[in-house]
């Protein structure tokens with residue numbers, strides 16, 4: 604470093620002064636830190652999650668994308684309280700998903716999170732009507748006493764209305780289309796007013812038009828009912844519609860796309876998007892394959908500190924032993 608370049612300490616001071624205040628913990632709905640899930644089957648170990656880090660703010664709507672087998676469903680099952688991680692930490696709305704007692708886990712699954720599956724039939728009981736399916740989770744939490752039945756009926760009506768299915772209240776699942784079933788499923792998942800709604804490929808069995816309408820229903824739930832929503836999807840249309848898309852690669856969060864609406868000087872709105880790669884606590888980043896390929900980078904790269912960024916260059920150094 605020559606004498607005109609700022610020192611590390613000066614850069615650190617400048618960066619701290621310029622940084623936005625960190626998101627307060629109170630605003631975080633989901634926090635996963637170095638999350639590991641190892642499955643053992645027939646003596647073979649599969650590391651489905653390999654130190655995954657993820658923070659989701661309250662009220663956010665996030666899409667999780669990634670190749671088949673990258674760990675998306677494993678993560679969602681853990682967040683749903685259906686599976687327990689091998690190591691690391693995961694907290695959702697103050698519930699510690701590794702340290703919960705069986706009783707707390709049940710309460711967590713019934714009250715703190717809602718879940719929508721891909722298979723429309725899996726979300727609903729076939730012998731109950733839409734309204735009865737929506738009322739069931741409330742009855743299971745066992746809240747009784749004066750006015751409980753009235754409050755439940757009001758909540759069912761409110762959810763039917765929010766999801767625009769009031770006219771389907773008395774139909775059984777077999778009498779509903781796939782898209783209508785998913786709307787009812789979202790209402791069921793929101794019955795106990797959970798803070799977090801999780802969905803695994805909820806539009807996977809639907810045609811693209813119906814899928815877009817269902818995605819709009821998730822938006823409604825996010826906006827009008829205030830739930831933090833995390834959706835696993837393969838659908839690029841869905842992924843392209845949310846403010847934040849998180850990509851998972853090999854059991855870790857690898858990159859993120861953030862979108863925001865910008866208004867130009869003529870008042871015209873457009874969406875600008877920016878891709879970020881994740882930086883973990885040990886300083887590891889997963890650089891995009893296409894960038895590495897373009898510059899033929901592999902194995903070893905040269906890294907330099909500049910005033911406001913870090914430079915990564917192909918390794919052109921001579922091999923000292925050559």
Ligand SMILES: Nc1ncnc2c1ncn2[C@@H]1O[C@H](COP(=O)(O)OP(=O)(O)OP(=O)(O)O)[C@@H](O)[C@H]1O
Pocket residue numbers: 642643644649650651669670671672673674675676677678
């Ligand atoms: N119960 C299990 N037992 C053994 N291995 C498992 C189990 N569940 C998942 N795996 C393995 O963990 C890895 C991650 O699987 P996961 O289902 O989370 O991926 P995914 O990203 O959701 O894939 P897809 O998009 O195909 O659903 C895969 O290699 C999978 O085979």
